[in-house]
Amino acid sequence: xxxxxxxxxxxxxxxxxxxxxxxxxxxxxxxxxxxxxxxxxxxxxxxxxxxxxxxxxxxxxxxxxxxxxxxxxxxxxxxxxxxxxxxxxxxxx
Amino acid sequence: xxxxxxxxxxxxxxxxxxxxxxxxxxxxxxxxxxxxxxxxxxxxxxxxxxxxxxxxxxxxxxxxxxxxxxxxxxxxxxxxxxxxxxxxxxxxxxxxxxxxxxxxxxxxxxxxxxxxxxxxxxxxxxxxxxxxxxxxxxxxxxxxxxxxxxxxxxxxxxxxxxxxxxxxxxxxxxxxxxxxxxxxxxxxxxxxxxxxxxxxxxxxxxxxxxxxxxxxxxxxxxxxxxxxxxxxxxxxxxxxxxxxxxxxxxxxxxxxxxxxxxxxxxxxxxxxxxxxxxxxxxxxxxxxxxxxxxxxxxxxxxxxxxxxxxxxxxxxxxxxxxxxxxxxxxxxxxxxxxxxxxxxxxxxxxxxxxxxxxxxxxxxxxxxxxxxxxxxxxxxxxxxxxxxxxxxxxxxxxxx
Amino acid sequence: xxxxxxxxxxxxxxxxxxxxxxxxxxxxxxxxxxxxxxxxxxxxxxxxxxxxxxxxxxxxxxxxxxxxxxxxxxxxxxxxxxxxxxxxxxxxxxxxxxxxxxxxxxxxxxxxxxxxxxxxxxxxxxxxxxxxxxxxxxxxxxxxxxxxxxxxxxxxxxxxxxxxxxxxxxxxxxxxxxxxxxxx
Ligand code: SF4
Ligand code: SF4
Numbered sequence: 040x041x042x043x044x045x046x047x048x049x050x051x052x053x054x055x056x057x058x059x060x061x062x063x064x065x066x067x068x069x070x071x072x073x074x075x076x077x078x079x080x081x082x083x084x085x086x087x088x089x090x091x092x093x094x095x096x097x098x099x100x101x102x103x104x105x106x107x108x109x110x111x112x113x114x115x116x117x118x119x120x121x122x123x124x125x126x127x128x129x130x131x132x
Numbered sequence: 133x134x135x136x137x138x139x140x141x142x143x144x145x146x147x148x149x150x151x152x153x154x155x156x157x158x159x160x161x162x163x164x165x166x167x168x169x170x171x172x173x174x175x176x177x178x179x180x181x182x183x184x185x186x187x188x189x190x191x192x193x194x195x196x197x198x199x200x201x202x203x204x205x206x207x208x209x210x211x212x213x214x215x216x217x218x219x220x221x222x223x224x225x226x227x228x229x230x231x232x233x234x235x236x237x238x239x240x241x242x243x244x245x246x247x248x249x250x251x252x253x254x255x256x257x258x259x260x261x262x263x264x265x266x267x268x269x270x271x272x273x274x275x276x277x278x279x280x281x282x283x284x285x286x287x288x289x290x291x292x293x294x295x296x297x298x299x300x301x302x303x304x305x306x307x308x309x310x311x312x313x314x315x316x317x318x319x320x321x322x323x324x325x326x327x328x329x330x331x332x333x334x335x336x337x338x339x340x341x342x343x344x345x346x347x348x349x350x351x352x353x354x355x356x357x358x359x360x361x362x363x364x365x366x367x368x369x370x371x372x373x374x375x376x377x378x379x380x381x382x383x384x385x386x387x388x389x390x391x392x393x394x395x396x397x398x399x400x401x402x403x404x405x406x407x408x409x410x411x412x413x414x415x416x417x418x419x420x421x422x423x424x425x426x427x428x429x430x431x432x433x434x435x436x437x438x439x440x441x442x443x444x445x446x447x448x449x450x451x452x453x454x455x456x457x458x459x460x461x462x463x464x465x466x467x468x469x470x471x472x473x474x475x476x477x478x479x480x481x482x483x484x485x486x487x488x489x490x491x492x493x494x495x496x497x498x499x500x501x502x503x504x505x506x507x508x509x510x511x512x513x514x515x516x517x518x519x520x521x522x523x524x525x526x527x528x529x530x531x532x
Numbered sequence: 533x534x535x536x537x538x539x540x541x542x543x544x545x546x547x548x549x550x551x552x553x554x555x556x557x558x559x560x561x562x563x564x565x566x567x568x569x570x571x572x573x574x575x576x577x578x579x580x581x582x583x584x585x586x587x588x589x590x591x592x593x594x595x596x597x598x599x600x601x602x603x604x605x606x607x608x609x610x611x612x613x614x615x616x617x618x619x620x621x622x623x624x625x626x627x628x629x630x631x632x633x634x635x636x637x638x639x640x641x642x643x644x645x646x647x648x649x650x651x652x653x654x655x656x657x658x659x660x661x662x663x664x665x666x667x668x669x670x671x672x673x674x675x676x677x678x679x680x681x682x683x684x685x686x687x688x689x690x691x692x693x694x695x696x697x698x699x700x701x702x703x704x705x706x707x708x709x710x711x712x713x714x715x716x
Contacts, residue, residue, distance in 0.1 A: 043353040043360070049233040050354040051332055052341035140558040140567075273596075305596050309570035310554045312561045407594035495597040 059107075063091060067110035070125040072103055078122035085114035085123060136316045143306035144169035146274040146313050147213065147239045147299070150281035152183045153321040154237075157208035160188035160199035164218040165251045166303035167241040171213060193218040197225040197236075204234035205342055207333030209285065212236065215303060216243035219257045223264070229296045230265030231358060232342055235288030235328070236296040238266075239281065241307040242403070242454070244490040252491020253303040255403065255454040259464045265358060267297040267365060268432040270403045274311040277301045279382060282321055286372050289328045293365040302404040302454075304491070316380060324379060362433050369430060386430035387438050391417060395424025397448040397506035398480075402428045402465060405452055405487070405494050412499030423503045431465070436472045443473060446480050447510040450502050452522075453486045462486045462519030481509055484519030485530075492523040492532075501530050536589035537681060538599045542618045543608030546578040548668030552608065553584035555694065556672060559686035560588040568593050581615050588681060605647075606675055607631060608654075608667050619645040629675050631655060631667050636715055650678040651715045661706045669703045673711035684711055 047053055079101065086094040086101055093108035094101050103114075115123040141149060148170045151159070159178070163171040177183035186203070190196035193214050204210040214222060219240060229236050240258050244250040258268060267287065271277045277299065284297040301307060316324075332340045346354050366386070373384050388406075391413050392398060401409045406427040416423040426442055426449075428435075443449055451470075453463020461467045462484030470482040485502050488494045502522060509515055522530040539556065543549035550571040557569030565588050572583035585599045601621040607613060607630040622628060624646040631654035632639055640649040652674040654667035661670075669691055676684050684707070691703045 040349065041353065043356040046350060046353045046357060048332065049231060049342075049358070050344065050346050050350065052344055053332065055339035055341075138561065140554070140561050140569075142570075302596075304571070309568050309596070310557050311568055311593075312566060404596045407596050411595045493598050495600070496595060 062106055063109055064093075064104075064106045067105075067108060067128065069128060070110050070112065071105065071128050072108065072110070072112070072114050072123045073126045074101065074103055075122050075124070076100060078120050080120050080122075082119065084117050084119065088113050088117045136314060136320060138312045138314050140310050141274055141278070141313045142169065142308050142310045143271075143274045143277045143301045144241060144308070145173055146278040147281050147301070148173035148177070149313075149315065150278045151211050151237075151239075152177045153316070153318055154211075154282055154285045154325055155183070155209065156185050156211040156237075158186045158188065158200065158203035158210045159212065160190050160196045160203065160210075161212045162190050162193045162196045162214070162218060164193070164215050166243055166253075166307040167213045167215040167218070167239065169307065170239055170241070174211075193221040194225060197222045197229065197238075200236045200238075201225060201229050201232065201234060204229070204236050205232065205334050207328065207330035207335075209289070209328045210234075210236045211238070213239035213241070215241045216245055216251075216257045219261055220245060223261065226261055226264035226266060226296075228343070231354075233294040233358070233361070234296060235285070235294055237281070237284045237288055238296065238298050239277075240298050240300045241303040242300055243303040250490040251303075253305050253454075254489050254491070255300070255302075256456075258298055258300050259453075259455045259457070261298070262432055262464060265295070265362065266432060267293075267295050267362075267369070267430070269297065269299050269430055270428070271299065271301045271306065272404050272406045272427070273306060274301075274309065274313050276384075277306060278313050278315065279376065279380075279384070282316070282325060283372055283376050286325050286376075287365070287369050290368055290372065291329070291331065292368045293361070294331065295362060295365060300403065305404045320380070324376065366430070366433050366435055384429070386435050387442055388427040388429065389442055390425040390427065392424035392426065392442065392446075394422060395446055396422040397450065397503065397510050398424045398426050398443060398446045399499060399502060399506070400426045400428060400443075400449055400451045400465070400469060402431060402452070403454060405454065408494055408496055409452070409499045412496045412503065415496065415500060416503050421503065421507060423506070428465070434468055434472065439469060439472050440476055443469075443480055444476065444478075447513070448481045448483065448506045449473075450506045451482060451484050452499075452502065453484060454488045456486045456489065456521070462521075466519055481513075481515045483509065483515055483517065485522045486519060487522035489521075489523065494523060498522050498530070505530075535591065536587060536593065537603045538601070539586040539588070539604040539606060539675075539681075540599050540602040541584040541586070541606045541608065542612045542616055543582055543584075543668075544578075544612060545580045545582050547582075547608050548666055549582045549608055550584045552606070552668035552672060553586045555669070555687065555690050556586045556675070556682065557588070558690045558694075559672075559682040560586075562686045562689060563682055565590060565682075566593050568596075572598060581612055583616075602626065604629065604675065604679055604681070606671060608671055610634075610655075613643070619643050619647070622647050627679050629671065629678055631671055648678070648716075650674060652710050652713055654710050657706050657709050657713065661702045661709070670706040670710035673707035673709065674714040677711045677714040678716055684708075
């Protein structure tokens with residue numbers, strides 16, 4: 040880690056948008072959203088509601104960005120088509 | 133304004149006049165006695181078109197400094213002024229300004245803190261703000277207020293410093309006393325003080341983030357960086373003072389010795405009391421008493437080495453504070469001078485004399501009493517008390 | 533002239549006591565002297581007894597305490613003499629300049645001072661010329677006549693630069709009249 044003479048001046052952040060490299064996906068502790076492309080109608084409600092910008096909008100579909108998704112479940116709750124299911128992460132490991 | 137002229141100005145007017153010549157982009161302030169004259173003059177200068185600055189009449193001192201922080205972060209030359217309760221209300225933002233390394237200049241017309249309600253002078257306000265990371269310069273008279281207000285901008289904005297500066301003068305005693313002030317011409321000020329060259333201004337073309345979270349993994353590194361910068365600023369401040377001295381025929385230092393040659397005891401003062409103390413030293417010297425005076429101009433950063441050097445040959449130092457740090461060793465200045473000298477071989481005795489509280493007049497006679505006390509301590513080579521309050525009625529104190 | 537002259541002004545809030553101390557300082561400054569002009573650091577309240585001070589010296593002035601042993605005492609309001617010990621600390625070889633209808637001997641008889649007493653009816657002068665009892669400018673004329681601390685011309689110059697237009701004119705007239713009407 041950087042020493043006092045290496046950290047940026049007064050703790051300023053000089054690269055814009057570097058919060059993106061922060062892996063908030065590590066905070067996901069219990070459940071993760073799983074998207075079913077068949078059920079999805081591309082209404083984009085999840086994209087609007089996700090507090091972490093972890094729904095990525097593509098040309099004609101949405102995808103989940105697990106690097107940033109914190110697993111709050113809001114997308115699943117808001118999806119009118121039942122296309123997002125919260126799945127226990129414990130099941131995976 | 134053509135060539136520099138001697139103008140009749142009180143301390144507040146001297147500050148305002150200097151600020152006008154320094155051409156700040158933004159002034160955000162809230163008037164409070166005894167700083168009010170500064171704010172009045174500056175708002176007149178702006179209203180009359182003599183100063184092209186954004187003048188923000190804030191609704192409180194907290195807001196005033198907050199506005200200054202925003203303006204300074206944008207790269208603006210920024211100024212504010214306050215006193216007493218106003219500085220206390222700014223407290224939270226003082227740390228933010230210095231930690232952001234923003235070169236804001238603030239005049240403080242020193243005034244006591246309530247309660248009891250008191251509008252008169254002492255240094256409870258700025259002494260209480262000594263750990264906020266601001267440079268603090270204390271002035272003796274209106275001339276110094278003028279000269280150091282100009283230097284404060286140079287110091288603050290220097291890339292080797294980048295810290296906010298408080299330029300302090302005693303409320304009423306200096307703020308409301310009219311004196312002859314030798315001013316500089318606008319072009320002289322311009323040549324001494326170039327426009328600000330901000331390092332990381334807020335700019336949509338070059339985005340930066342200021343004021344983000346500092347987690348324990350980074351906080352100490354960021355704070356130590358600030359500590360090193362503050363310490364290092366001493367040499368820059370000296371350099372800038374020397375340049376000012378050379379350019380304009382002044383003779384300023386971060387500390388000043390008066391009749392210290394062969395002095396056995398020294399009175400250490402800060403601010404306007406220094407002038408009165410000099411007259412007392414002259415009187416003592418006429419009577420053949422070996423008394424000298426050390427005036428501290430720069431209190432933050434504390435010039436530890438210079439203090440050690442200047443006081444290495446005296447037997448006793450009497451430190452005249454203008455406030456009390458309750459429940460400790462008198463005033464902050466006394467404690468810090470003691471601490472600075474502690475590791476010296478043959479260190480002098482150091483006794484504190486908090487005085488001039490809440491506007492109590494300090495007279496030549498007070499300093500003579502202090503000097504006599506110091507000579508007694510020198511004789512018995514022993515300190516009996518850590519401090520004694522001067523200018524207070526009752527047991528344990530030295531006279532009104 | 534003495535090395536340093538200390539002047540103490542007594543009056544009431546609203547009478548321009550502080551301005552008087554400043555005008556005198558400015559006049560001396562014009563003559564190349566070192567000066568201080570300052571109020572007795574109080575909250576000014578209309579009618580309350582007020583003090584202000586002026587120091588004039590040919591050398592730099594360092595002392596910053598209030599003035600306790602003045603060379604000159606100037607009383608702007610005759611009623612202050614009842615409320616305040618105006619002669620306190622006044623040097624024996626000093627001057628007391630008072631705005632009063634009394635003759636100098638008459639005033640001196642009631643005061644404990646050895647200083648020279650000079651009087652002037654500045655209130656009448658001010659009422660006639662300024663239309664208000666603002667005696668702070670005229671009393672300076674009397675002060676100058678008695679003490680020659682500064683030149684009359686310097687006071688007039690300062691009054692001219694402090695006030696504008698007609699106000700400056702009448703104030704200068706008031707200073708001149710109080711200079712000539714001084715009872716020494
Ligand atoms: S809310 Fe449901 S249906 Fe709408 S885009 Fe998201 S996943 Fe698809
Ligand atoms: S679970 Fe929460 S964080 Fe993750 S994609 Fe859904 S709304 Fe966003």
